[in-house]
Amino acid sequence: MNDSIIEVIDFRKTYGDFVAVDGITFNVKKGEIFGLLGPNGAGKTSILESLEGLRNANGGSSRVAGIDPGREPRKLRNVIGVQLQSAGLPETITPYEAMKFFCAYHEVPPRFDLLDRLNLMEKFNTQFYELSAGLQRRLALALAVAHNPQVLFLDEPTAGLDVSSRVELHNLMHELQVNGTTIILATHDMAEAEEMSSRVAILLKGKIVSMGSPMEITATGAGLTKISVHTENSCWAREGSDFPAVSQRTSQDEYGIFFSTDVGPTVSAIISLIEAQKDILIDLRVERPSLEDRFLEITTKGGVQ
Amino acid sequence: MNAFIHHFAFEFRTGIRNKQMFFLTYLFPLGFYLMMGFIMGSINPLFLETMLPAMVVFAIMAATLLGIPDPLVTAREAGIFRSYKINGIPSISILTIPTVTTIMHLVIVSAIITTTTPLLFNTPMPVN
Numbered sequence: 121m122n123d124s125i126i127e128v129i130d131f132r133k134t135y136g137d138f139v140a141v142d143g144i145t146f147n148v149k150k151g152e153i154f155g156l157l158g159p160n161g162a163g164k165t166s167i168l169e170s171l172e173g174l175r176n177a178n179g180g181s182s183r184v185a186g187i188d189p190g191r192e193p194r195k196l197r198n199v200i201g202v203q204l205q206s207a208g209l210p211e212t213i214t215p216y217e218a219m220k221f222f223c224a225y226h227e228v229p230p231r232f233d234l235l236d237r238l239n240l241m242e243k244f245n246t247q248f249y250e251l252s253a254g255l256q257r258r259l260a261l262a263l264a265v266a267h268n269p270q271v272l273f274l275d276e277p278t279a280g281l282d283v284s285s286r287v288e289l290h291n292l293m294h295e296l297q298v299n300g301t302t303i304i305l306a307t308h309d310m311a312e313a314e315e316m317s318s319r320v321a322i323l324l325k326g327k328i329v330s331m332g333s334p335m336e337i338t339a340t341g342a343g344l345t346k347i348s349v350h351t352e353n354s355c356w357a358r359e360g361s362d363f364p365a366v367s368q369r370t371s372q373d374e375y376g377i378f379f380s381t382d383v384g385p386t387v388s389a390i391i392s393l394i395e396a397q398k399d400i401l402i403d404l405r406v407e408r409p410s411l412e413d414r415f416l417e418i419t420t421k422g423g424v425q
Numbered sequence: 426m427n428a429f430i431h432h433f434a435f436e437f438r439t440g441i442r443n444k445q446m447f448f449l450t451y452l453f454p455l456g457f458y459l460m461m462g463f464i465m466g467s468i469n470p471l472f473l474e475t476m477l478p479a480m481v482v483f484a485i486m487a488a489t490l491l492g493i494p495d496p497l498v499t500a501r502e503a504g505i506f507r508s509y510k511i512n513g514i515p516s517i518s519i520l521t522i523p524t525v526t527t528i529m530h531l532v533i534v535s536a537i538i539t540t541t542t543p544l545l546f547n548t549p550m551p552v553n
Contacts, residue, residue: 206504208509221428
């Protein structure tokens, strides 16, 4: 059974001679949070805008909930919700008016509960330009989800938000996901992509250079795992204490720091040494390369998997 | 129809809330009208004969030529039209509703000028 809600096949988008998206293929399953990552100019916006029905592709095909965005943009309107990077609201509109206005066009009752949920009720009658950047983004999100879209496109949803707003927004995203909404998340925030996304695609110069779950992507890199160890007598610092698979070592404060290409043998050897030297282990930390490390590795080296 | 009413009501209020639009639709033409009435009326009494239609035409030009282009460019730059398109707001509404609301504001300004000119400056009503 095909449970993909978004299907993009050999998609291509050009602007004159410039190829923004060069024959990419991917699909997104229902209820997934799919992260679209890439440096500026990688083609994220072109893909998003084409899937939102704002631009026509120059080649290939795409379908969102069974609808061809290029041919049936009107049909698409009630199926998708979009939070644009710029809020895209008139500066004099109030949250109350905006909710009534947009819901009226989607032919659904206004969802004032969403304004309450996103702490916008206090600013119910405040004009848009008077709202803080965080409140403007929350309002844009409330409007994007007010008609219960099957697919939600979020472009940099947490840019400019404080920590609590960010957490609230992430909770809302999880809630929507649990209720079956598929979310396409375009972001430069790697920590957010790693935390929220079921799968991510990393774009570079219009091509997908890596795709998979954040864990799969971080596991495939040449990134080194950082192992920090702190013992009472610093036995790891003595001469001859070499560990397998360690390519670099250093020390900071009381910690010995080892960068390993194969974490298992290195940690085993460290623990064996501590036991053999009758030293006492105080702290041991293993930090795998983050999605950000992997992203930088891919985008700076430009390496295709 | 419900959507049209909400859109229309919002756009009409924008003409009053937006400081720039309010200035160019109401304050500037009415201020100019009062200034011309008081100053030109004493300098050149013949001016009063054509003052009413001249000030109405001036109000229309100020609101349309000066008042419309900038908000249109700002709205486009801010992604408002894109947002409208994504949310299924028809292009025809995007174009016609602000036009109709601007006409309504101009009717109000013209009515103010038409009713106050004979009272303040003792001018004749225009005739064919």
